[in-house]
Amino acid sequence: xxxxxxxxxxxxxxxxxxxxxxxxxxxxxxxxxxxxxxxxxxxxxxxxxxxxxxxxxxxxxxxxxxxxxxxxxxxxxxxxxxxxxxxxxxxxxxxxxxxxxxxxxxxxxxxxxxxxxxxxxxxxxxxxxxxxxxxxxxxxxxxxxxxxxxxxxxxxxxxxxxxxxxxxxxxxxxxxxxxxxxxxxxxxxxxxxxxxxxxxxxxxxxxxxxxxxxxxxxxxxxxxxxxxxxxxxxxxxxxxxxxxxxxxxxxxxxxxxxxxxxxxxxxxxxxxxxxxxxxxxxxxxxxxxxxxxxxxxxxxxxxxxxxxxxxxxxxxxxxxxxxxxxxxxxxxxxx
Numbered sequence: 001x002x003x004x005x006x007x008x009x010x011x012x013x014x015x016x017x018x019x020x021x022x023x024x025x026x027x028x029x030x031x032x033x034x035x036x037x038x039x040x041x042x043x044x045x046x047x048x049x050x051x052x053x054x055x056x057x058x059x060x061x062x063x064x065x066x067x068x069x070x071x072x073x074x075x076x077x078x079x080x081x082x083x084x085x086x087x088x089x090x091x092x093x094x095x096x097x098x099x100x101x102x103x104x105x106x107x108x109x110x111x112x113x114x115x116x117x118x119x120x121x122x123x124x125x126x127x128x129x130x131x132x133x134x135x136x137x138x139x140x141x142x143x144x145x146x147x148x149x150x151x152x153x154x155x156x157x158x159x160x161x162x163x164x165x166x167x168x169x170x171x172x173x174x175x176x177x178x179x180x181x182x183x184x185x186x187x188x189x190x191x192x193x194x195x196x197x198x199x200x201x202x203x204x205x206x207x208x209x210x211x212x213x214x215x216x217x218x219x220x221x222x223x224x225x226x227x228x229x230x231x232x233x234x235x236x237x238x239x240x241x242x243x244x245x246x247x248x249x250x251x252x253x254x255x256x257x258x259x260x261x262x263x264x265x266x267x268x269x270x271x272x273x274x275x276x277x278x279x280x281x282x283x284x285x286x287x288x289x290x291x292x293x294x295x296x297x298x299x300x301x302x303x304x305x306x307x308x309x310x311x312x313x314x315x316x317x318x319x320x321x322x323x324x325x326x327x328x329x330x331x332x333x334x335x
Contacts, residue, residue, distance in 0.1 A: 007172035011164050015057045026052045026175065033179035034186060034258050041251050048255070051262035058265040059174040063167050065271065066298065069118050072097070072313040081295045082311060085278060086123055086151045096154045098321035106159045107317055114161035114317065120170060121311045122217065123151040125297075132283065147284040149276065151309065157217075166312070174269060177217055181268050181303065182261040186254050217300055217308060268303045271310070 008025040027048050031038045038044050070080060077083050077090035087093035097103060106117065132146040158169035261268060277285050277292035285292035301307045 007168050008175065009168045009171045011168045013056070013060050013171070015060055018053070018056060022056070023049065023053060026056055029175070030179060030182075030258060030262070033176060034183050035251075035254055038251055038255050038258070041255050044255060048259055048262075051259040055175060055178055055262040055265040058269075059171050059178075062174055062269070062271055063170045066120070066167070066170070066310070066312050069163055069312045069314040072121070072315055073319055081278075081293050082297065084280075085149070085276075085282060085295050085297070086121075086154070086309070086311070094320055097156070097315060100154075100156045102156050102159055103315075103317070103320075104322070107322075111161045112317075116314055116316055117159050117161055118163045118166040118312070118314050119156040119159040120166065121154065121156055121313050122300075122308045123154045125299075125307070125309050126150050126152055127284075130283075149278060149282045149284060156313075163312075163314075173217065177269055177302070178262060178265055179258075182258045184304070185257055185261060189253075189257070217302075217306070269300070270302075271298055271300050273297070274299050274309075 008022060008029055010019075010022065013022070024045075027045050030048055030052055031044065041047070070076075070082065072083060072093065074090045074094055077087070077093060083093060087096065103117070103119070106112070111117075127147055127149050130146055130148045131143045134141050134144045134146075158166050158173060160166045160169065274297045276295050276297065277287055277289070278295055279285050279289070279291040279293070287294075297309050298311065299307055300310050
């Protein structure tokens with residue numbers, strides 16, 4: 001079974017220079033992350049090897065290309081336009097970080113005393129038309145159609161007390177994200193026969209479980225599963241898949257799907273810069289506008305149309321408010 005919370009990357013990987021242990025681990029993770037029955041295909045390791053190495057190359061370059069961590073404390077808010085664009089105020093930024101589920105879990109873990117932590121901040125960009133006011137010479141024009149830019153669903157992922165560890169975990173996540181895309185494609189190609197439909201349903205169930213386990217950049221649907229619960233869920237799915245069995249032709253077809261997707265990893269998951277010009281109210285402005293501030297945001301995209309703004313940040317947990325227990329909040333309200 002795929003070891004969800006163990007990274008196949010050791011840190012310091014350079015493109016084209018990987019130990020055999022990394023390549024072998026990545027091949028086995030590829031099979032575990034899609035369909036373990038692929039091991040029944042003769043020569044599956046040889047078939048997957050070049051595709052896996054290509055995917056590793058892409059993942060390493062993708063994560064190493066993320067800029068240095070941006071300090072994101074209260075005193076840093078006005079120092080970088082990206083923070084001002086992503087959060088309406090410094091208080092709002094502190095509130096979001098303080099309420100982040102993953103960060104609060106980290107603060108209860110073995111590294112809870114860390115003075116500084118590193119994480120990738122993800123957020124969804126939303127643009128909509130609004131009516132506002134503009135100066136045209138000396139005249140104030142009302143009800144002018146403008147484009148407002150806002151950000152929502154902020155979350156922190158791969159939080160550690162060391163930048164190198166965060167980058168290592170991000171490489172694992174990026175590689176696993178490719179596997180979830182491959183698993184999605186496999187689940188979509190099944191026919192309508194009852195046994196194939198059952199396999200499709202099991203694969204979709206596995207896909208959902210993997211996302212809840214942090215194996216992609218997608219936001220988990222519903223509550224994130226505890227490691228023990230997730231392991232039990234995946235074990236049950238694998239057992240049911242094994243009991244269903246499949247013919248050699250179908251397995252070869254799935255192996256080809258996985259290899260093809262990894263061969264085109266750069267077309268499945270990529271990052272690019274997006275340049276926008278905003279005023280202090282996060283309204284889009286022309287480049288020539290005196291109120292326009294040029295902001296360059298790095299965005300993740302995948303072949304399924306998902307796109308997220310990303311920013312590697314460093315935080316001081318001790319400066320953040322602690323998330324209030326919902327039960328305590330209710331008791332205080334009723335007191």
